[in-house]
Amino acid sequence: DAGVIQSPRHEVTEMGQEVTLRCKLISGHNSLFWYRQTMMRGLELLIYFNNNVPIDDSGMPEDRFSAKMPNASFSTLKIQPSEPRDSAVYFCASSTDSSNEKLFFGSGTQLSVL
Amino acid sequence: AQSVAQPEDQVNVAEGNPLTVKCTYSVSGNPYLFWYVQYPNRGLQFLLKYITGDNLVKGSYGFEAEFNKSQTSFHLKKPSALVSDSALYFCAVRDYSGTYKYIFGTGTRLKVLA
Secondary structure (H helix, E strand, O other): OOOOEEEOOEEEEOOOOOEEEEEEOOOOOOEEEEEEEEOOOEEEEEEEEEOOEEEEOOOOOOOOEEEEEEEOOEEEEEEOOOOHHHOEEEEEEEEOOOOOOOOEEOOOEEEEEO | OOEEEOOOOEEEEEOOOOEEEOOEEEOOOOEEEEEEEEOOOOOEEEEEEEOOOOOEEEOHHHOEEEEEOOOOEEEEEEOOOOHHHOEEEEEEEEEOOOOOOEEEOOOEEEEEEO
8 A cells, every 4th residue: 555645745836826735545444634844833743534524623724725535535624815924733543443553654745825 | 522642843862762742632531542643735644543451552663552541641652763753643532422523732853753
């Protein structure tokens, strides 16, 4: 298995543009987490899905952020419009449904909003 | 609400010396506790977890962690540090009695000096 796959690895965009980050889960995993990492705030949980259903989106900072799971193996995180303060590394991670299981992380998307 | 605290931003240790990276947690029920490591430009990787049973948990790369319920701590340890252990370490807690949110601490940078 190739692991959790995120694309793109790097994204540079201008303020106001729409940004879409993509994540492919490991086959057989049905829990999906989106995190944002910055020096100032560390690793923040943005949203958590289980079986394609959003369970907790309390970490999504604003309405400019939205996340979807159109199918069991794929998720997108969209920022529209983007702002410079959205610059961060965005990680997705997946696991099986069992609550004692570890997370498998993707390599992250480095987002820079100019 | 559940939370994790890593009181040290950075820990420096000489190669060959024992190392400890501290973590305390707060959950409403019994916790599932995890340690992850992050190398530069990579996603987080699982090191070890405590679910139940023996308070001393052994994990990857010679690391171990001790669960202390009375002190609500889960410190990461290694008897003899290697330069290659230098990385960013994250403690995490998952509250299985609620929404199964996976919450990470702010991270501790470990520097092992040759």
